[in-house]
Amino acid sequence: xxxxxxxxxxxxxxxxxxxxxxxxxxxATLGYTQSAVSRQIAAIxxxxxxxxxxxxxxxxxxxxxxxxxxxxxxxxxxxxEATARELSGLPEGAGTVRLGWYPTAGAVLVPRALTxxxxxxxxxxxxxxxxxxxxxxxxxxxxxxxxxxxxxxxxFRAPDAESPPxxxxxxxxxxxxxALPSAHPLARGDFVDVADLRGQRWIAGxxxxxxxxxxxxxxxxxxxxxxxxxRDWLAKLHLVAAGCGLTTVPAALxxxxxxxxxxxxxxxxxxxxxxxLLARLPHPPTEAxxxxxxxxxxxxxxxxxxxxxx
Numbered sequence: 001x002x003x004x005x006x007x008x009x010x011x012x013x014x015x016x017x018x019x020x021x022x023x024x025x026x027x028a029t030l031g032y033t034q035s036a037v038s039r040q041i042a043a044i045x046x047x048x049x050x051x052x053x054x055x056x057x058x059x060x061x062x063x064x065x066x067x068x069x070x071x072x073x074x075x076x077x078x079x080x081e082a083t084a085r086e087l088s089g090l091p092e093g094a095g096t097v098r099l100g101w102y103p104t105a106g107a108v109l110v111p112r113a114l115t116x117x118x119x120x121x122x123x124x125x126x127x128x129x130x131x132x133x134x135x136x137x138x139x140x141x142x143x144x145x146x147x148x149x150x151x152x153x154x155x156f157r158a159p160d161a162e163s164p165p166x167x168x169x170x171x172x173x174x175x176x177x178x179a180l181p182s183a184h185p186l187a188r189g190d191f192v193d194v195a196d197l198r199g200q201r202w203i204a205g206x207x208x209x210x211x212x213x214x215x216x217x218x219x220x221x222x223x224x225x226x227x228x229x230x231r232d233w234l235a236k237l238h239l240v241a242a243g244c245g246l247t248t249v250p251a252a253l254x255x256x257x258x259x260x261x262x263x264x265x266x267x268x269x270x271x272x273x274x275x276x277l278l279a280r281l282p283h284p285p286t287e288a289x290x291x292x293x294x295x296x297x298x299x300x301x302x303x304x305x306x307x308x309x310x
Contacts, residue, residue, distance in 0.1 A: 003047045008080065011073040013040035014052065018070050019131075019139040021059040044069070062142070074143040095288030099128040100136040101149040104233050104249070105276065107256040109149070112299040113292070121291055133159070140166065140279060146289050149296065151250075152275040159279055166279045169293075171300035174251045175271040177263050178217065179236070181243045187262040194268035201245040203228045203236050215247040218272040237261055250274055252303040276300060 016026035017037065027034045045052050052066035062070055082096070101110050110128070117124055131139065136148040137159045149171075150159060159166055178197075180187040186196055197217050204226045205214035215236060216224045227245050230236045234256075236247045241260030254263040278293055285293070 003049075006044055006047050008077070010040045010044045010047075011077055013037055014044050015070065015073055015077065015142065015144060017041060017053065017060060018062055018066065018142050019144060020135055021138055023060070025135075070142045077144075095286060096125045096127060097286075097288045097292045098144065098146045099126055099148070099292060100131055100139055100145040101128065102133050102136065102151045103130055104151075104253055105149045106130050107233070108252050108303055109276070109296065109299050112302060113295040116295045116298065117292065120295075124288055124291060126292060137166070137279070140281060143281075146280065146286075147292055147296075148279050150277050150279055152277055154273060156275060159277070164282050167282045169278045169297075170275050171278055171297060172252070172276045172303075173273055174276075175265065175273055176218075176248045177251045177254070178266050179240045179247050179249045179253075179257065179261050179263050181240055182260050182262050183243065184246075184262075187264065189264075191265045191267045194266050197246075197266070198222055199225075201225050201227045203230060203239050203245040203247040205229065205231055205233075205236070217246075217248055217266065219269060234258075248272075250276075252276075255303065 013026065013030065013032070016030050017023055020026040020029055023034055023037050023041070026032075027037045030037070041053065048065060048069060050065040051063055052069055053060040054063050054066075099110075114126060117126060129145075133150040133152075136145065136150055139145040140148050141160070141162060152159070159168065178192050180192070186192050194217070197220060199222075202216045202224050204216050204224075206229060215230075216226065228236075228239055230239065233249070233253070237249070237253075237256075237258055239245065240247055241258050249257075249263060251263070251265075257263055278296060280289065280293075
């Protein structure tokens with residue numbers, strides 16, 4: 001098989017595996033079986049005559065040959081998508097920016113920025129997708145995203161260990177807050193004392209590296225009672241509203257909290273900080289990317305309001 005015969009499907013599957021980091025995650029994203037993904041990757045590697053993905057215990061990484069294929073595949077797939085937009089009558093406008101964001105950024109920050117851009121740059125097309133911070137960084141490195149909003153927790157390491165380093169800007173750095181049912185006894189004041197978090201029931205997310213329990217207040221000196229494990233942040237907040245437990249949230253989510261939820265700062269003990277970062281490849285950005293980044297910075301300033309008394 002010659003590489004000229006590689007199908008668009010194989011290129012899409014290869015890009016998904018490179019971005020998601022595992023065959024399983026790519027299969028879930030594409031709606032394929034894992035065996036179908038494996039067959040497509042085997043076919044494209046046969047055509048390339050080289051191993052394109054380094055299989056590791058923690059997932060896959062592009063080989064030097066894989067980076068070549070990924071760079072070219074991204075160009076081909078972007079051109080196909082641009083052709084589809086043109087044929088469907090969508091204007092090419094003043095440029096296209098492919099934006100990625102971590103889940104909670106899509107609740108407040110991204111919609112505000114896109115609303116501003118529709119008013120100030122109506123010809124600018126922003127296409128976007130949500131993902132985990134590691135997946136977004138891989139997609140940025142692979143060239144299938146131009147700009148990503150990612151989150152970082154202490155000790156605030158670089159987004160990845162690849163070279164050259166990404167161009168990263170901190171948009172906000174805020175302490176985590178606590179989401180409580182409005183009827184909860186701890187929701188009566190303007191803050192929650194950290195000592196009162198002992199013995200509470202928690203709604204957590206799946207562990208995210210270094211055994212962090214997302215959703216449980218960091219540093220509790222007891223084994224937390226986790227009553228629900230939920231990936232989606234909105235589902236977490238609705239469970240809080242239903243009185244099922246407490247969860248941690250970024251302060252910016254206060255604007256998106258459903259009725260029946262209070263979001264309050266926690267007083268006492270070390271504050272657990274979270275950074276919201278904007279990242280891109282280190283080469284000079286296009287004018288379109290610069291305008292989208294500026295809109296995101298402005299939206300971040302709007303959402304970075306005081307937390308109230310501590």
